[in-house]
Amino acid sequence: MSLEFRAVAAHEISDYVRVVCTAMGFPFNPDRLGRSSVPEHEIRYAAFDGDMLVGAAGSFTFRMTVPGGVSPEIGGLTHVGVLPTHRRRGILTGLMRGVFEENRKRGQAVSALYASEGVIYGRYGYGMASLGGDIELPRHGTAFVDGPQVDAHVRYVTEDESIPLFSSIWDRVRAESPGMCSRSEGWWRGRRVGDPDGVRAGRPPLQRIVLELEGRPAGYAFYRSATGFDGFHLVNTLDIVEAIADSPAATRALWRWLLDLDLVTTVKASLLPPDHPLFFLLASARDMRMRVSDNLWVRLLDVAAALSQRKYNEGPPIVFHVNDTFVPSNTGRYLLENGTARPTDLAPDLSLDVNALGSAYLGGFTFTQMARAGRILEHTPGALRSADLLFHSPRAPWCPEIF
Numbered sequence: 012m013s014l015e016f017r018a019v020a021a022h023e024i025s026d027y028v029r030v031v032c033t034a035m036g037f038p039f040n041p042d043r044l045g046r047s048s049v050p051e052h053e054i055r056y057a058a059f060d061g062d063m064l065v066g067a068a069g070s071f072t073f074r075m076t077v078p079g080g081v082s083p084e085i086g087g088l089t090h091v092g093v094l095p096t097h098r099r100r101g102i103l104t105g106l107m108r109g110v111f112e113e114n115r116k117r118g119q120a121v122s123a124l125y126a127s128e129g130v131i132y133g134r135y136g137y138g139m140a141s142l143g144g145d146i147e148l149p150r151h152g153t154a155f156v157d158g159p160q161v162d163a164h165v166r167y168v169t170e171d172e173s174i175p176l177f178s179s180i181w182d183r184v185r186a187e188s189p190g191m192c193s194r195s196e197g198w199w200r201g202r203r204v205g206d207p208d209g210v211r212a213g214r215p216p217l218q219r220i221v222l223e224l225e226g227r228p229a230g231y232a233f234y235r236s237a238t239g240f241d242g243f244h245l246v247n248t249l250d251i252v253e254a255i256a257d258s259p260a261a262t263r264a265l266w267r268w269l270l271d272l273d274l275v276t277t278v279k280a281s282l283l284p285p286d287h288p289l290f291f292l293l294a295s296a297r298d299m300r301m302r303v304s305d306n307l308w309v310r311l312l313d314v315a316a317a318l319s320q321r322k323y324n325e326g327p328p329i330v331f332h333v334n335d336t337f338v339p340s341n342t343g344r345y346l347l348e349n350g351t352a353r354p355t356d357l358a359p360d361l362s363l364d365v366n367a368l369g370s371a372y373l374g375g376f377t378f379t380q381m382a383r384a385g386r387i388l389e390h391t392p393g394a395l396r397s398a399d400l401l402f403h404s405p406r407a408p409w410c411p412e413i414f
């Protein structure tokens with residue numbers, strides 16, 4: 012088998028999407044192709060066996076908020092799939108080299124992804140960078156603690172109406188939340204608020220609501236509500252796809268409205284951050300079952316540039332020795348001082364793999380936590396604590412959608 016790795020030409024895009032759908036077990040149809048054709052999808056890379064496309068990997072270009080409220084352009088790894096007939100022959104490894112090269116050409120110092128399986132991406136230098144939880148809340152557990160009553164108004168909106176309303180709220184919240192990404196209008200329509208049959212796949216229709224406080228849009232949600240019967244009783248499950256609000260008052264009002272929908276027996280929501288305000292809104296958080304799992308994975312493609320892109324808390328300089336087997340040019344010592352990282356010959360305070368630095372990057376995990384698992388070596392006493400304080404983010408990183 013002789014393989015060729017190269018960028019995908021325009022006339023090969025449907026083959027590229029078809030291979031990903033076949034590998035993932037998704038139906039392939041025009042709606043799937045539309046979902047993939049967002050403006051962010053700039054990099055499409057593939058492996059060819061003769062003239063047959065057999066493996067795919069892509070990268071979205073978007074801005075991701077990092078600690079300090081800055082939002083550098085990053086690569087969002089996506090559309091990874093190798094045909095079952097061609098697995099375990101090194102095709103993914105070849106694709107990863109190609110996509111990283113394309114990311115670097117665009118000056119993207121960081122790549123992030125959602126993994127289909129946790130075991131795949133560590134070998135390419137990614138570290139688990141945030142946690143996300145799926146919640147299930149029975150109706151009897153939805154009471155809130157006392158709080159201020161606000162005059163909130165909720166209305167249903169169409170797909171077209173929702174895009175400008177939701178995107179302005181999203182952008183306000185995104186600016187303060189590490190892990191959230193920019194969304195083009197095409198992204199909103201193709202991947203969030205659009206509900207074409209080929210992607211809905213038999214599920215109930217998507218409902219979109221906007222919440223106004225004092226006449227100003229302050230929160231939104233989109234959800235599906237599935238109806239079932241238990242004898243003569245309706246047992247509805249509310250599946251909240253995304254609920255975002257721009258203030259504590261709006262968060263309370265939005266979730267209260269959602270939890271009070273008639274006939275709902277169980278409320279579900281996915282990909283919530285482990286520090287979601289619901290824990291402190293609910294009178295009994297115990298009734299909310301949260302199943303936590305890995306969320307974003309982050310890979311520093313250019314260690315010095317990536318470290319210099321986020322902001323830090325006050326603290327003394329620190330020297331990292333970074334080991335990177337997949338991108339050996341990253342291996343070396345880096346001095347992080349006054350918010351800027353550069354190569355250095357100084358003795359290291361901490362030694363770690365590039366994966367661990369990716370895990371710390373968004374502030375989702377501490378150096379101390381990883382050192383306790385043997386993933387980081389402390390050479391200078393106190394360096395773990397200094398690094399923890401430098402990198403700390405007051406909000407857990409949160410990416411509420413799988414890309």
Ligand SMILES: CC(=O)SCCNC(=O)CCNC(=O)[C@H](O)C(C)(C)COP(=O)(O)OP(=O)(O)OC[C@H]1O[C@@H](n2cnc3c(N)ncnc32)[C@H](O)[C@@H]1OP(=O)(O)O
Pocket residue numbers: 034035066088089090091092093094097098099100101102103104105124125126127128130131134
């Ligand atoms: C960001 C996203 O898009 S996530 C979506 C990822 N896609 C999927 O899960 C779709 C289904 N799976 C697939 O298409 C393929 O199995 C892929 C893409 C995961 C792997 O592709 P392959 O071409 O088989 O990977 P490749 O042969 O390059 O493997 C490289 C190494 O990873 C290991 N590996 C690859 N996939 C897996 C896996 N799923 N579980 C465990 N190990 C794996 C291989 O054993 C190999 O290890 P080695 O270097 O020690 O020999």
